[in-house]
Amino acid sequence: MMKKQLLGTAIVIMLAMGMTGCKSADTKNHTDTVTSEVNKERQAGSEPVTITFWDENAGPTRTPYYEELIKKFEESHPGIKVEYVGLPWSDSKSKYDVAIQSGTTPDVGGITQSWLTDFIVKEAVIPLDDYFDKWDQKDDMIPGYIHSQRDCAPDGKLYAINNTANIPVVWYRPDVLEEKGIDVPKSWNDIFNTIEATTDKGNNIYGFSIRGGSGGTGALEMMMYSYSGISEMFDENGKSTVNDPSNVEFVERLSSLYNVYTPESDITNGYKEMVAAFDTRVANMIYHNLGSYGEHSKTLEEGEYAALTSIESVKGSTSLVTNGCISYSIFKTTKHPKEAFEFLSFLCENEQSIYWNQNIGQLPTTKTSLESDYVKQLQHIRAAAETSSDPDIKAVLLPIYLPGYADLHENVLPSQFQEVLLGNKTAQEFLDNWAGEMTKLKEEYDQYLTN
Numbered sequence: 001m002m003k004k005q006l007l008g009t010a011i012v013i014m015l016a017m018g019m020t021g022c023k024s025a026d027t028k029n030h031t032d033t034v035t036s037e038v039n040k041e042r043q044a045g046s047e048p049v050t051i052t053f054w055d056e057n058a059g060p061t062r063t064p065y066y067e068e069l070i071k072k073f074e075e076s077h078p079g080i081k082v083e084y085v086g087l088p089w090s091d092s093k094s095k096y097d098v099a100i101q102s103g104t105t106p107d108v109g110g111i112t113q114s115w116l117t118d119f120i121v122k123e124a125v126i127p128l129d130d131y132f133d134k135w136d137q138k139d140d141m142i143p144g145y146i147h148s149q150r151d152c153a154p155d156g157k158l159y160a161i162n163n164t165a166n167i168p169v170v171w172y173r174p175d176v177l178e179e180k181g182i183d184v185p186k187s188w189n190d191i192f193n194t195i196e197a198t199t200d201k202g203n204n205i206y207g208f209s210i211r212g213g214s215g216g217t218g219a220l221e222m223m224m225y226s227y228s229g230i231s232e233m234f235d236e237n238g239k240s241t242v243n244d245p246s247n248v249e250f251v252e253r254l255s256s257l258y259n260v261y262t263p264e265s266d267i268t269n270g271y272k273e274m275v276a277a278f279d280t281r282v283a284n285m286i287y288h289n290l291g292s293y294g295e296h297s298k299t300l301e302e303g304e305y306a307a308l309t310s311i312e313s314v315k316g317s318t319s320l321v322t323n324g325c326i327s328y329s330i331f332k333t334t335k336h337p338k339e340a341f342e343f344l345s346f347l348c349e350n351e352q353s354i355y356w357n358q359n360i361g362q363l364p365t366t367k368t369s370l371e372s373d374y375v376k377q378l379q380h381i382r383a384a385a386e387t388s389s390d391p392d393i394k395a396v397l398l399p400i401y402l403p404g405y406a407d408l409h410e411n412v413l414p415s416q417f418q419e420v421l422l423g424n425k426t427a428q429e430f431l432d433n434w435a436g437e438m439t440k441l442k443e444e445y446d447q448y449l450t451n
Helices: 009-017 033-041 063-076 089-102 113-121 129-134 143-150 174-180 188-197 216-228 245-257 271-279 290-299 337-348 350-360 373-377 379-388 405-421 427-450
Strands: 049-055 080-086 108-112 168-172 285-289 306-308 319-322 326-330 394-397
Touching: 049 063, 049 089, 049 337, 063 080, 063 337, 063 350, 080 337, 089 113, 089 405, 108 113, 108 337, 113 143, 113 326, 113 405, 129 337, 168 174, 168 216, 168 290, 168 319, 168 379, 188 245, 188 285, 216 245, 216 285, 216 319, 216 405, 245 405, 245 427, 271 285, 271 290, 285 290, 290 350, 290 379, 306 379, 326 337, 337 350, 350 373, 373 379, 405 427
Parallel strands: 049 080, 049 108, 319 394
Antiparallel strands: 108 326, 168 285, 168 306
16 A cells, blocks of 8 residues: 655645635534533533643743634533643753653643654654544534545544644745845745845845754755745655755755845744844745744745746746644643543634634635635735645645654754855765655655555
């Protein structure tokens, strides 16, 4: 049996945009069948059940919104208390790995979809199909998102649900481009030219900021496939396309910018440092996703930031490269799976999905939400929807279903990428090694599926 690749966020949103005229038949408050069953089982006067929730990307720009959602949930579910545990993004995967090994995982956890298959193979999370089938809001979930979660599972079951979707974008400074008389870039060649044209190193202003630290190779992977226009991660023989000459060319061009057209600190910069460089006007462009909107909107004025969602490759084609969504799973160690699903499903309902995404700047995942003013009015959300629904834009699906893929990006590739930026390793050497690791992961996974 061969595993189908994950439906990317781009395809999911395309499906979603075709459903914007379909409202959920039932959008009442969270009083579903699962809730009724749990309430029947809970004896009057008994102590509230406490479940633990791990936030995989805690911080001042997101934690307050979870705190508000938890408060709202507990008010409507007096028999359930939620203990919030915030994990810094840079440490969250390793903390999950340790918890899985020691049997100390939370009841509910936020996870990136690239971790999901690994957690399934390790038997760390439970299937949600029975709970989902009884949930009266399931028909308001955009089917593509549910399908994408099932495609991460070797057995085709549902192990996660997401209330938010994301796509990669280049955040740029429209005011700077206007001041210098530069058109908004349309291609990667335009972007490289704009980076050089908007750099004033003498005044500590750079055209771009590279994410050289945590999360940097994930961004690099999406950028280089967007640049090259290659749409398959493996060739017909199962070999990785990571070291294709056009991908090597991109890494060579990008690394040549370091410390000339980018800040020197980029070598270790993670998400927060890269975003800070943009928001403090040190860097005029960064490559991230819709999720950094919250930071930009608090620091910059309207007209000082915008999202570029469609970029032509060197082939002239346009690809939308994605590594999945942030999702919620219930872990096998839970003693309260029904209560855990009550909280998980609450987070995914229309009202909560809009609240969460409106504050962090991403796309909600319910049919009803696609008709909201939030989706229609914000530039980056509108642009993301338009790009994602463009039939001429091809989705490139990263192989996040491969166990070991996330670990490769977390623990192997970052130091090698830094060596490339420093000039101690060539782009060819780096990508040859990367391709070899990817090919090995694919072979192991295919063998696992056929056994």
